[in-house]
Amino acid sequence: MDKQAMTAELLKAIKTYEELGFRYLPLKQDRITDLLHSRPVYAVSESREKIMTAPQPCLSLDKDSALQQLKEEIGDCTRCRLHKERKNVVFGEGSSEARLMFIGEGPGRDEDIQARPFVGEAGRLLTRLIEKMGMKREDVYIANIVKCRPPFNRDPEQDEIATCKPFVERQAEIIHPGVIMSLGRVSAQSILGMKMPIGRMRGNFFSFHNIPLMPTFHPAYLLRNPKDKWLVWDDAQKVLEKLKN
Numbered sequence: 088m089d090k091q092a093m094t095a096e097l098l099k100a101i102k103t104y105e106e107l108g109f110r111y112l113p114l115k116q117d118r119i120t121d122l123l124h125s126r127p128v129y130a131v132s133e134s135r136e137k138i139m140t141a142p143q144p145c146l147s148l149d150k151d152s153a154l155q156q157l158k159e160e161i162g163d164c165t166r167c168r169l170h171k172e173r174k175n176v177v178f179g180e181g182s183s184e185a186r187l188m189f190i191g192e193g194p195g196r197d198e199d200i201q202a203r204p205f206v207g208e209a210g211r212l213l214t215r216l217i218e219k220m221g222m223k224r225e226d227v228y229i230a231n232i233v234k235c236r237p238p239f240n241r242d243p244e245q246d247e248i249a250t251c252k253p254f255v256e257r258q259a260e261i262i263h264p265g266v267i268m269s270l271g272r273v274s275a276q277s278i279l280g281m282k283m284p285i286g287r288m289r290g291n292f293f294s295f296h297n298i299p300l301m302p303t304f305h306p307a308y309l310l311r312n313p314k315d316k317w318l319v320w321d322d323a324q325k326v327l328e329k330l331k332n
């Protein structure tokens with residue numbers, strides 16, 4: 088099928104989905120991007136023309152619904168072995184309009200019990216950092232690489248990361264924050280697919296799905312090494328500067 092015919096077919100499909108009341112295309116964004124001349128399209132808007140000419144992804148149409156849909160898709164997940172010992176899937180929380188998103192490694196004991204990210208001691212330190220940056224916790228979005236607690240808080244394994252990572256990628260795509268801060272070695276290395284030590288990555292911007300990403304130390308590390316808090320503050324300053332631009 089040539090590109091024109093493919094586009095016509097796609098438009099027909101979009102129309103059908105619209106008529107059925109869908110507000111989001113159940114397609115992967117990169118597939119649609121290929122089809123539509125590299126213009127990413129995510130949501131179904133009122134007019135097909137608007138979709139075809141959108142210079143930016145239509146992500147802002149209803150990000151809350153897109154996140155809710157993703158949460159439902161994850162459901163009571165049994166995709167990897169982590170489901171066996173977890174109490175709750177910890178999807179993530181915060182503002183769908185967040186300009187700043189934090190990505191940690193995976194839920195710990197408190198998070199597993201409460202089904203909320205970063206609510207233990209490390210979480211309280213993260214909340215303090217957010218407030219020092221002039222924001223409220225509910226203004227930002229907080230998620231993890233893996234959504235289920237690894238037993239005894241061990242590092243998530245490669246296959247567990249590979250299974251769960253698409254979900255945090257989709258959260259980032261939907262929210263499309265101005266900057267992401269990844270917390271700790273596991274988060275930075277998993278997101279970026281690099282083996283570089285966190286001490287070398289932190290303080291530098293990388294790109295994750297075209298979103299500037301600043302790796303920094305994990306708050307749990309800072310609880311053990313409070314002398315390094317100033318380095319995280321330094322990273323936070325760079326993030327704030329980037330958000331201003």
Ligand code: URA
Pocket residue numbers: 191192193194195198203204205206209210231
């Ligand atoms: N550590 C993480 O990486 N994530 C949490 O949600 C809590 C602790």
